[in-house]
Each structure stands twice: as C-alpha cells, then as structure tokens.
Amino acid sequence: MNNIDLSVSIGKLKLKNPVLLASGTVGYGNEISKFIDLSKIGAIVTKSISLKPRKGNPPQRIVETSSGMLNAIGLANVGLEVFVKEKLPFLEELKTTLICNIAASSIEEYVQCIRILSEHEIIKAFEINVSCPNVKDGGLIFGNNIEAVKKITSEVRKATEKTLLIKLSPNTADIWKFAEAAKNEGADAVSAINTLVGAAFDIKTKKPKIKNITGGLSGPAIKPVALAKVFEIHRNVDIPIIGIGGISNTEDAIEFLIAGASAVQLGTINFINPNAGIEIIEGLKNYCLQNNVNNISKLTGSYNLS
C-alpha cells in the first residue's frame, strides 16, 4: 500500500495534503521558502491583508511564555495594493497553493478586498480573519459577535466563488455556534483556532511586557484548548474544520485530524523549525502506512468514544 492518498478537498479547494502554514507565521512565503519547499505544502495562508497598509503595533510585540508565546503584531501588513504588485508574483513562481487571509475593520472592507483579490487566479481560497485579538477595530469585536460573523460571511460569500474559510476566535463560550453561523451563511469551512487572549507583566517596571497590553497566545501551550474547540465544532456542526493551535509534530497533527479536523495549519512551530511542514507530511504518510489508512481524510473525526 504505497499509494496513500494525502489529498483533501474543502469546497472547491483541492489540497495535495492536509498540512497548511498558518496566517501570520509565514509572511508572504518569501523568507520561509529558504527553509522549506513550499510547493510540497498543502497550502500557505498569507499574513492577514487589509485594504490599506498597516504599520502594526510598536514594540514590544512578542514575549515567550511557558510552552507558548504572546504576540501583538497588530496586523502589520503591506496592504492590498502592494501585496498584489510585489508579493503575488513571487507566490506564483513558487507553485504553492495560496490562501489569502483577510482582516478588515468593516464589512465593506472585507468585501472590497475579496472582490479585488478574486480576480487573481493563483489565489485559491480566502480565510476571513474575524478573530484577531490585537487590533481595536475589527478583530475580536467581530469574532465574539455572532451576528457580525453571520453578516460578514454572507456578504463575503456573495463577493466570491472561491472557497471561503472563516477563522474563528477561541475566546468565546460556544465556538460551535459561530461555526454553525458560518456554515449557514455559506462558508465552506472554518479555521479553528486563532490565538487566546493573554497577558504578561514585567514585575520590575510593572508594565505589560507587550506594548498592546494583551496579546494572542499560541504554541504548544494552547494545543489542548484548540483540540477541544475542534472537537466541539465537529460534534455539533457538519462543516469541514481546519485545525490550528500548537501543532509541532506529526502526532499533534494526527490528534487534530482524529478530533475532527480535515486539515491542519502550523503556526508558531514555523518560527522554531521552518521545515516542520515537510516533516509532518512525511510523518503523516508513515502513520497512514503503518495503520493501513489509504486515504488521510478517513482520519477526520475518527475518534473512538466508547
């Protein structure tokens, strides 16, 4: 059984394997491509793009915590125009599957971004970031408001035929209700999870270690929370899930598939081991071989609760 099928389909989106690189942890592909063959990756998700460039937050933007890190980058990005002009050409060359992550401060801005970007053949899907904890406008204000998520999803759905992923915030009581709302308004999948809101203080200066005061917690520390959220969605809503949160190795990725994810995204691990994606794809292949799984999608939601 050497022909293991690692491919997965999400809406119209065909992925050669279920290992994606998460938004905000690969930039626009350029720098990380020195360490990893992006053409072999399921897909890469761009850093959140907004209509206009954003400078992002002043330093300090990151701080390490126990098995995790806090970040408050503030959606620093080059803006739509520069993205199209300067970043897309490189991404086209790479022959990688490209998912564009969009962050906006109004529904109109989401729609406008999607309209413009939809014209670009190379962009195969959109991931709508309604859940960034680190900006005042947009971000969590949307992410924690189910009506906002509904409205954004339905408007954005009208603006594109491409595959649509809604990236959910874990900072809510019932994430499945948001997944359900996304599904009902026409999303093809949900990405779960974005970072958890966290903080750290310097006991000498009494200042927050992160200039933005709070930041988003990512990394292995949040893996159990992310798994529970994926599982919660899978049990309650019939929509494909892209699992994210603390995935660092093959075992972690498999855990997410078992818990209900159709694919996974790697975030923080890219900073530490930028080739992790390839290693995990290899690892998944081996796991399937050893466990007689001929099609990786059979792992999705394969938990045994007996």
Add this chain to the structure above:
Amino acid sequence: MNNIDLSVSIGKLKLKNPVLLASGTVGYGNEISKFIDLSKIGAIVTKSISLKPRKGNPPQRIVETSSGMLNAIGLANVGLEVFVKEKLPFLEELKTTLICNIAASSIEEYVQCIRILSEHEIIKAFEINVSCPNVKDGGLIFGNNIEAVKKITSEVRKATEKTLLIKLSPNTADIWKFAEAAKNEGADAVSAINTLVGAAFDIKTKKPKIKNITGGLSGPAIKPVALAKVFEIHRNVDIPIIGIGGISNTEDAIEFLIAGASAVQLGTINFINPNAGIEIIEGLKNYCLQNNVNNISKLTGSYNLS
C-alpha cells in the same frame, strides 16, 4: 523596613498573607500538611464539596500537556456530611484559615450546603464553584450563563453572612460581565480563573486520553490567559479578585497582584512542589523589602500602562 504587612482583607475575611491554596489541589489539607505548614498560609480552599458524596469520573482522569495538565476528576468528594464529621476536625487543629468551596447541581443545593456549613466557626468564607468544566450537571452550564451566576450569587448571599467568593469560568468571552454580575448580587470577591476546557487524543487507540473526553487545563500553560482575565476584570469592575492560573513561583504571584489580584491561589504547582506556598510567601516578603512596598495590598492593580 522590616515590618512588611502581607495581610489582605476581602470582605470580612482577614488573611495573614495573600497566598492561598486552590480548590482541588490540596484535598482537605491532610496529605499536603506533611509538606507545608498550613498555619502559615493565607488560606486553604477545600476540594469542591457537594451535598451528597460524588464518586468522580472513572480513570483516566489526568494527562500531562505541554507546561500544563488536563484533569477531569469529576468533583469527586466525600459529601457534606462526611466533610463535617471527618475532615473539619483535622482542619480545626491545623489553625489554618479555611475557605469552603461548594459545587452543586442546583441553586437549592448550593443554598443548603451553605446553610449547613455556615454554622461552623472555622469556615471563614465560601468559594462558589460555578465553573467546573468536568461535570454534566452544574459546572459550566452555570458558569457560562450570566443569569445563572446572578441567581446563584443572590441566593447564596442570602444564606450566609460569611465572605463570599464566586469562582469564574474562563471559558467565556467577557469574564468581566460575570464579575460584575457577582458584585451586583453581593459577592465579596471573584476567584479567577478555573481551568480552561481542553482535550487530548491517543493517536494509537483514537480514544480521548481523558475518559470524560474533555478536561480542565491548568498549570503554567494557562498563566497568560489567567493574567489577561484578571486584568480584564480589574479594569472593568470594582471587586476584589483572587488570581489563579499557573502560578508556580514568586514572580508569577507578583504578576497577578500587579494585574489586579488582591490575593492568589496556587493550584497545579502543589502537586510538584507542595511547599511552594511558603516559598512564595517568603519571596513576596523579599520583593516588598527590595521595592519598598510596606503593604502588599499596594501591589494590587499597580500596573503601569504608560
């Protein structure tokens, strides 16, 4: 300046120092007293007590995660009657300040427990667990429902004159609203946070590693989340906060005080270093000495956001 005042007051409750041992991580004081002088601790909080004994969940109840652990003990406890008969006498001998944590599946049960326990002089305060993620009845059903928290608080308030702490769930979007509800209904303080809902799967058997499927995540992994919740409450609600979540050493405890806590509770660290409480009290004293803080309560909410 050798006379540093470590004492704090919360409602009528006077604590000789702000270091408490958290519910579910010290049993009823007996076993841990072999490692730590409980008479020197600010207070100990009992394992959640319910009216009737609870067997708790079948194994496996715990699993380690990166810098954390999941537990689903299921509120295993001896029940009110046995607690009073067999556990209280020992606690009386210890000369420790005792806070009774109550978990119940109905408002009536909460009230009944409190009525009975209020008669015992040695119990100085109650902590109401409205936030256990690991039981079907009660627990999170209450903890994520602001009306339930209001109702429980107001009923329990009527039943006792002792200091009343409401222990909040972090598994919500706006914890401060729950703190506000608790305050408005007469709670003296809130305890934040209980564990985060998490999960882990065995990739060989595909079974959840915890029999209960999900468990509560505790330990250093959750510290940044807990700090953000404490800070959120402190910014929005004028009520004393007892900070809990991943505190393992003096620096951690100080971070919580700075973020807005009036006192702290140690949980998971007790399993690893059962004398941590005493070490942290010593550490706080030294920090105050070095930083010319004559009264530890001055640290509460002393963050500098400039």
Add this chain to the structure above:
Amino acid sequence: MIIENSKVISNIEIANNIFLLTVRSPQIASHGKAGQFCNIKVSNSNYPLLRRPFSICDINNDEVSFLFNIVGEGTKILSGKKENDVINILGPLGNGFLLNDDFDLAVFVAGGLGIAPFPLLQKELKNKKQIERFFGARTAAEIITLDFEESHWATDDGSLGRRGTVLDLLDSEINNFTNYKLKIFGCGPTPMLKALQKYSEEKKIKCEISVESAMACGFGICQGCPVEKNDKSGFYLICKDGPVFNSSDVIL
C-alpha cells in the same frame, strides 16, 4: 514522606533502554519499604511539568535505586542523568506489600519492568519466608536478571526459559508448592495483573498486586489516580490507598 534533593550515584543501562538509577537519599532510604514508590522531578523546568512515579527497587544504606525503561520524554531525560547530578525526589509514597500476614512461601510474579520492586521485597523477606520467583519478558534481550539468580523465566518468544506468559509458567510450576501457604506478589502491565487476579481467585491463593496509573501528585491531593473498588461503590486512590492492593479489592 519528604522531598529530598538526591545526588546520582550511578545510572546504568542494564539492558536495552532499561536503566538502573541509584541515588543518595538518606531519608527516603531510611523509611522506604518494598512496594512503595517515589515521585521524581526529572527536570528543573516546566518540561515535563509533573513528577514521574517509580517503584523503589532497592535500598542499600542511604542509597535508593530505581529501575526504569524509556517510554517517553520524562524517562528519556531521566536516562541522561549522570553521576553527581542532583534529582528532586518525593517519597516514599503509598503502601508497601504486607509481609506479616499468614503465608510461608512468597511467590513473586513479574512481567517486564514489573520486576522493579522485588529486590527490596526479597531483602525484607529474607530469613522470614521462602521465596519462589517467576519472571516474564517478551524476549531474552529484555530480561533483567538483577540479583535474582534462582528464578523461573518465561519469554513470549521462548528465547529464554519457558515459551509463553509468566502466568503459564506459574501455572506449570504451582503444583510443586502445594505444601506451602502461598502468597503471590504481582507487579507488571495491567493485562498481566488482570490475568493474575483471575488466576489467584480461581486457585484461591492470597495475592497482592502493585497497580499503576497516570499520577499528578502521588500523595493523595489531586485525585488523579483512581482504581475502582471491587464493590463498585467508588474509587481507591492508587497513590495513597495503593499502589499495592489486595488483588480482590480492585477492578482493573
């Protein structure tokens, strides 16, 4: 029950991936009994976070030894400890084997690493009771002989001793001991203990077993280590009420 910073005397790989760790722990050494265990912090950091429980294997003066194999990160880190490293150990924990009840032949039954508590148990029984030893392993390469010369051996693949399980082995020999009042002391993987429970019940032989589970604290405060009571009325805590139980008291 104390916490002792203990200097490593030696840490020897006595078989593939199996280590015998000896530390200087005067206080634990002076109180430890066969069947008890210690909860060991394998690193100074949050990784791994929790202590790891290991049976006391042997005690010599102020030295305590543990027998362990590498199964995960914690034991891997422990295997890297070298002479003079200092390890933080909490113990001795739990209840040891009961030695003063009515028997005259102690029958040791161990599978794999389950052999760990028997060197000390043998010491404690010396000159008091007779002993027969039945040890099993998957294959000859995994056999740990320690200082047990005269023992009965079984391997799953027959590469040493009798082919089959240690229970098969025991059963094939048990009739040689009909003149004795027997008591079985069992330690090993749960499937083996289950078989032993059944066997001892059928044969009406007194039997104590050492039970394992995941643990956080190791001394009764987390309630993380339940094992169901035989009457299903609730759970014992393995760390506090065990790890050694009367075989008929628990449902594995």
Add this chain to the structure above:
Amino acid sequence: MIIENSKVISNIEIANNIFLLTVRSPQIASHGKAGQFCNIKVSNSNYPLLRRPFSICDINNDEVSFLFNIVGEGTKILSGKKENDVINILGPLGNGFLLNDDFDLAVFVAGGLGIAPFPLLQKELKNKKQIERFFGARTAAEIITLDFEESHWATDDGSLGRRGTVLDLLDSEINNFTNYKLKIFGCGPTPMLKALQKYSEEKKIKCEISVESAMACGFGICQGCPVEKNDKSGFYLICKDGPVFNSSDVIL
C-alpha cells in the same frame, strides 16, 4: 541561511557568568559576516520554546563562536552545554556591518556584551582599515578582553581604564583622530546606543549600530522585532532589515 546541528567544541566561562561558546558549523562559518547573528535552540524540548539570538562573535575555519552572558533560563541552559553536545543553530541571519563605504578608521564602540561582534569585524577589516577600540563595562570584573589587546577601556566605577561611560571615553579621545575619515561601529545596551546615535549625529560621524529586541523567528516571518523608522512611516524588522542599522535610520 540554513539550519545546522552543530557540535560544541568548547564552552568556557571567560568572566563571571559570561561564556564563550564555540561550535563546529561549517556552513554557517563559510557564510557568516560580522554583525550577523544566529538563532539558537538551547534545548530539544518546548522549554524554552523559542530560539535565542546571539551575534556571531568569531569564525575560525569551520568553527563559529558566540559570546553570551546568563540573563534567563535560555542562556542558563546554554551555559551548561559541554563538549560534543549538539546544538541546533539557524543562521547566519540579518545584515552584517557595511565595510566598503568611505572611511579609513573604524571606531569600535561597545558596552558590556556588545563587544561580541567585534572579533570577527576586526578580522574582516584587517589590512583594509585602521581600527580604534573603545570598550566599556560596569566594573573591571566584567571586562572581557578577548583578543583585543590595544584598546581603550572605561568602567563605570573606574576600576579599570577611565572612569565613566564608553561615550565619555570616546569623546575624550576623538580629537586624536581628526586626520581620519571615521566610521563608528556600535553595539551594546539600548541606552548606550541612544547616546551613541546622538553623539555621532552631533559630531557628524558616520555610525552603524547593532540593535536588539525580543525575537521569535529571526528571519522575517513573525514580525515580532520592529524598530521604528526615522521618518516614523513604519517599522523595520530588526532580524531582517538589521540588526545593523545606519544610526540615523532608526528611532530607538
């Protein structure tokens, strides 16, 4: 920019809590330039999670060395590395100092551990430019001489060299070099760099500084390491656009 598992050649405590770590990293050695840095994984576990950035101190054939002091858990773990241990190193990262612009006397200005990039820089400048070295430390005990014999020294407490900051020292000597086209190369704590920025601007001396910040990735994908552009139009990324900047380009 590669990831190399590098064997430790030596790790020597050359002053109190200050270590010189030398590893065999042929690929990094063959590409590394003065002013660049490497991002080092100090443990194989999630603790600490992130790599730690350190300037390349020197390169000898296929050996790369780093100079570091213990400030937290990561550097503590690194200080425990011994000969033959293997460390996972990502590098070389960032842009080094610019050496081919118009100057004939290189003025090194370092505070404390800021001396780290200068051994390699000195090597690269050898036979091309003249060099004057100004190094400061808090006290004599913290002075790291490395192989810089002929240097100007300042200590805050006057226990070695001139009493005062390295900037005071520089200022007291600068008039001796009026015949040269100067370029200052600065590295050290942020307050020192700020002073140096101001000084070089006032004196209209060309100046490059090596800037630090917390980092996650070290190669431009996390955006965690911003430093404000002089025109306030946005941020550079220290790891990718720096760590060496033209002094007038950034606001510290």
